[in-house]
Amino acid sequence: xxxxxxxxxxxxxxxxxxxxxxxxxxxxxxxxxxxxxxxxxxxxxxxxxxxxxxxxxxxxxxxxxxxxxxxxxxxxxxxxxxxxxxxxxxxxxxxxxxxxxxxxxxxxxxxxxxxxxxxxxxxxxxxxxxxxxxxxxxxxxxxxxxxxxxxxxxxxxxxxxxxxxxxxxxxxxxxxxxxxxxxxxxxxxxxxxxxxxxxxxxxxxxxxxxxxxxxxxxxxxxxxxxxxxxxxxxxxxxxxxxxxxxxxxxxxxxxxxxxxxxxxxxxxxxxxxxxxxxxxxxxxxxxxxxxxxxxxxxxxxxxxxxxxxxxxxxxxxxxxxxxxxxxxxxxxxxxxxxxxxxxxxxxxxxxxxxxxxxxxxxxxxxxxxxxxxxxxxxxxxxxxxxxxxxxxxxxxxxxxxxxxxxxxxxxxxxxxxxxxx
Amino acid sequence: xxxxxxxxxxxxxxxxxxxxxxxxxxxxxxxxxxxxxxxxxxxxxxxxxxxxxxxxxxxxxxxxxxxxxxxxxxxxxxxxxxxxxxxxxxxxxxxxxxxxxxxxxxxxxxxxxxxxxxxxxxxxxxxxxxxxxxxxxxxxxxxxxxxxxxxxxxxxxxxxxxxxxxxxxxxxxxxxxxxxxxxxxxxxxxxxxxxxxxxxxxxxxxxxxxxxxxxxxxxxxxxxxxxxxxxxxxxxxxxxxxxxxxxxxxxxxxxx
Numbered sequence: 072x073x074x075x076x077x078x079x080x081x082x083x084x085x086x087x088x089x090x091x092x093x094x095x096x097x098x099x100x101x102x103x104x105x106x107x108x109x110x111x112x113x114x115x116x117x118x119x120x121x122x123x124x125x126x127x128x129x130x131x132x133x134x135x136x137x138x139x140x141x142x143x144x145x146x147x148x149x150x151x152x153x154x155x156x157x158x159x160x161x162x163x164x165x166x167x168x169x170x171x172x173x174x175x176x177x178x179x180x181x182x183x184x185x186x187x188x189x190x191x192x193x194x195x196x197x198x199x200x201x202x203x204x205x206x207x208x209x210x211x212x213x214x215x216x217x218x219x220x221x222x223x224x225x226x227x228x229x230x231x232x233x234x235x236x237x238x239x240x241x242x243x244x245x246x247x248x249x250x251x252x253x254x255x256x257x258x259x260x261x262x263x264x265x266x267x268x269x270x271x272x273x274x275x276x277x278x279x280x281x282x283x284x285x286x287x288x289x290x291x292x293x294x295x296x297x298x299x300x301x302x303x304x305x306x307x308x309x310x311x312x313x314x315x316x317x318x319x320x321x322x323x324x325x326x327x328x329x330x331x332x333x334x335x336x337x338x339x340x341x342x343x344x345x346x347x348x349x350x351x352x353x354x355x356x357x358x359x360x361x362x363x364x365x366x367x368x369x370x371x372x373x374x375x376x377x378x379x380x381x382x383x384x385x386x387x388x389x390x391x392x393x394x395x396x397x398x399x400x401x402x403x404x405x406x407x408x409x410x411x412x413x414x415x416x417x418x419x420x421x422x423x424x425x426x427x428x429x430x431x432x433x434x435x436x437x438x439x440x441x442x443x444x445x446x447x448x449x450x451x452x453x454x455x456x457x458x459x460x461x462x463x464x465x466x467x468x469x470x471x472x473x474x475x476x477x478x479x480x481x482x483x484x485x486x487x488x489x490x491x492x
Numbered sequence: 493x494x495x496x497x498x499x500x501x502x503x504x505x506x507x508x509x510x511x512x513x514x515x516x517x518x519x520x521x522x523x524x525x526x527x528x529x530x531x532x533x534x535x536x537x538x539x540x541x542x543x544x545x546x547x548x549x550x551x552x553x554x555x556x557x558x559x560x561x562x563x564x565x566x567x568x569x570x571x572x573x574x575x576x577x578x579x580x581x582x583x584x585x586x587x588x589x590x591x592x593x594x595x596x597x598x599x600x601x602x603x604x605x606x607x608x609x610x611x612x613x614x615x616x617x618x619x620x621x622x623x624x625x626x627x628x629x630x631x632x633x634x635x636x637x638x639x640x641x642x643x644x645x646x647x648x649x650x651x652x653x654x655x656x657x658x659x660x661x662x663x664x665x666x667x668x669x670x671x672x673x674x675x676x677x678x679x680x681x682x683x684x685x686x687x688x689x690x691x692x693x694x695x696x697x698x699x700x701x702x703x704x705x706x707x708x709x710x711x712x713x714x715x716x717x718x719x720x721x722x723x724x725x726x727x728x729x730x731x732x733x734x735x736x737x738x739x740x741x742x743x744x745x746x747x748x
Contacts, residue, residue, distance in 0.1 A: 287558035316583035380602040
């Protein structure tokens with residue numbers, strides 16, 4: 072993560088209260104690492120000595136940027152890139168604090184990615200208000216509710232410049248801007264395919280999917296799509312690894328209906344994860360040997376292998392998985408594991424490197440502290456946390472392709488499967 | 493009751509040792525005596541020998557997580573067991589043994605056959621009226637001290653099975669009831685230290701049985717509450733058959 076201090080211009084000197092809150096924040100971060108970091112030995116680091124080294128610098132910090140830099144340098148000693156201090160103003164752009172209607176369940180039906188510094192519409196849900204208004208993939212979002220998006224995106228992009236979670240955070244920021252009360256509207260200004268400015272008032276709809284209830288989580292919409300591509304390849308996509316009673320059955324049905332050599336594509340783009348154990352369960356339909364594993368999770372209490380139980384007869388044909396920077400957590404465990412086992416070929420772009428649930432705690436000084444309390448090693452020894460899954464074939468969507476109604480990542484997977492027959 | 497442990501461990505993703513209060517000059521009863529006292533305290537050998545099957549129903553809750561469901565178990569002499577836990581939002585998890593093959597399956601993870609220490613533990617736990625048969629299941633039982641469990645003095649007994657890792661059981665000195673046990677569960681996912689508390693003993697027919705089990709593993713805790721226990725119910729033999737997807741995992745010769 073970039074030094075947040077570079078985002079600030081001429082900064083005011085801290086007040087006495089702000090200094091106290093910064094010291095409280097220092098204490099919070101130091102204690103959290105001491106008590107929750109997955110390796111109780113902290114990789115051999117003398118954490119007490121680290122505290123004594125950095126505490127004077129925090130006491131002497133004159134500005135918020137200096138205070139952040141102290142915390143960043145301190146957690147930087149862990150050598151874990153997914154530990155981060157998020158400036159308060161960026162935290163708000165990620166949707167953690169929302170004003171007015173923002174933050175409601177309502178969605179536009181538009182999905183986006185920030186590519187080449189532009190916010191590209193990558194997908195418009197069929198039947199959504201956005202589709203009804205003629206919004207098309209390849210359009211560029213310029214303003215939302217009159218607010219220019221480029222500066223907000225630039226702030227998040229700079230804060231996460233060196234993080235594998237950059238695309239994920241940009242996606243969160245955009246989704247937060249486009250969400251709101253169901254039935255409300257979002258005024259969005261686009262550049263259409265001819266670069267003409269188009270403004271649309273888009274009604275916010277209930278997110279697609281069936282509401283799934285899992286423990287204390289709020290009811291969460293979960294959708295699962297399966298369809299046969301013209302080439303006979305089975306394509307599946309789902310928005311979360313949740314609602315296992317329904318999704319595992321649907322996934323198994325999709326596998327069962329796939330001819331042995333037809334090809335199977337799992338689209339994990341935009342899937343932020345969910346129940347990790349579902350990845351092993353789904354992998355079982357593609358693995359026919361016992362004692363294979365997707366990876367290993369290490370916490371302070373235990374080391375758990377993500378073992379795959381074969382579901383015989385397993386599907387033996389080619390498997391392609393589509394990923395990008397918004398594929399996180401269980402998506403990465405699934406894709407990284409099947410890739411390492413040589414059972415799937417991965418298409419798209421680097422995943423988020425957030426294999427484990429990353430906790431974000433707000434600090435007393437208004438900033439936020441992002442940290443994880445476990446480590447995950449994919450089969451083959453690759454650390455996913457802070458690194459992500461590297462595709463076998465990198466494919467980045469272009470505006471031109473999207474405007475032409477094509478999906479270059481899917482096209483690449485279809486082409487590869489065709490070559491396997 | 494202990495049978496629930498192995499199954500639920502697949503759900504758990506994660507104890508402070510009570511202090512040793514053994515008085516230096518106090519003579520400890522032998523492990524054999526303590527285990528036999530447990531049989532007497534829960535109804536006696538004759539009462540156990542009258543039963544040949546058990547059907548129990550109850551509920552499951554993952555503490556503090558809002559995950560709840562139902563539990564049903566079927567056991568039959570001499571060594572058959574089938575148990576299912578059906579959790580809202582997750583689906584069904586099944587666990588069983590036909591006396592030779594121990595297995596589990598779930599919508600989440602698919603079917604699996606237990607091997608090694610895990611299989612040995614499952615077959616031990618499938619032994620009907622296990623308290624009567626500990627001499628056949630363990631090569632040694634040793635009383636190693638007295639510890640407090642919930643303010644009660646308990647004998648601490650280490651049981652070493654013929655195959656697999658030792659487990660530690662705690663018996664109330666006054667009531668002679670088993671109130672806690674600690675063990676390491678093995679599975680392909682790894683080894684997990686588990687601590688369990690038994691309580692709410694009630695008379696079901698001629699036997700006193702625990703109706704509450706609290707288990708901690710990997711930082712998670714769950715509670716199983718047993719509502720009904722029925723002895724000598726007729727259980728169809730097919731109840732203990734291997735499900736087709738489990739049988740598919742066996743070498744062909746084993747399924748004949």
